Amino acid sequence: MGSSTRLVRMAGLVAAISIGTLCAASAQDWPTKPVKIVVAFGPGGTADVLARIVAAELSSAFKQQFVVENKPGNSGAIGSAQVVRADPDGYTLLIGGAGPHLTGPAINPNIGYETMRDFTHIGMITGDSFMLAASPSLGVKSFADLVAIARAKPVSCGSPGAGSQGHLVQELINQAAGIKLQPVPYRSSAENMTDLLGGHVPLALQPAISVGEHVRAGKAVGLAVTSLERNPVFGDIPTFSELGYPTVRGVAWFWLTGPKNIPPEIVTRLNVELRRIIKSPQVREQFAKSALSTMDLDVPGVNKFLADEVAIWGKLAKDVGLKIQ
Secondary structure: OOHHHHHHHHHHHHHHHHHHHHHHHHHHHOOOOOEEEEEOOOOOOHHHHHHHHHHHHHHHHHOOOEEEEEOOOHHHHHHHHHHHOOOOOOOEEEEEEHHHHHHHHHHOOOOOOOOOOOEEEEEEEEEEEEEEEEOHHHOOOOHHHHHHHHOOOOEEEEEOOOOOHHHHHHHHHHHHHOOOEEEEEOOOHHHHHHHHHOOOOOEEEEEHHHHHHHHHOOOOEEEEEOOOOOOHHHOOOOEOOOOOOOOOOOEEEEEEEEEOOOOHHHHHHHHHHHHHHHHOHHHHHHHHOOOOEOOOOOHHHHHHHHHHHHHHHHHHHHHOOOOOO
């Protein structure tokens, strides 16, 4: 080997070491500027509410602003795809959700990403069952009442969007009960609830955290929930399983994620802080009001859980023939 070749290789090695050292130093200093948390849905929805809780707590923990930015569209796929293309420097994060990351890639070949390949999954936030609620103008008091109507003619039902987990749960309801709920996609659960309360759409299937307050206030009628057990906050609302429809189930999980290849040091720091936040008294109290589920998982645990969820819901979406219209 010639001396010139050795010099070139040594120079390359020194450069690689220098870059690695700079990256490590950068990760240790992070964050030195505001961090953006993208919500792939509109303002006021479940993902948005959770993002703002997390952003406020992370801002306090890291002494730097974590700013929520809404990027709605295509059932969460537009905002998610934008994050995939962002620099993996820890300054662009995303609230992961069931629709864009569990069912979407399985039924939309043009979605632009794969959940377990193209993201750095950081930490779990919370999970919420879906609640089917009716506008009082529909005149139903129970799911049995709805079945009697919907077997005769289709009934419009708001959902988180085409190809979302909520859309899939609607299809499970249709198959199990032999009825036709016609999906009406919304960019956020808040928009869906506005139309439900205004009598513009007769039904809504959204996370319980979004629907529950209106049911408690008597402005909407809770018909059933998709959890395996009754929601302790809404104990008078039955599960689909106890109504005789055990295949109708589902928990809408939300987590913190970002583009692939975020430095492990940043990921670990965020995971530790997020787990601390979720266990803090003030956040636990907020979650308890809506009986939200939580999981205390390290980074490998998060990835294992999400890989299992992708496999389960992706297969289910294909089995029921869910398609992007």
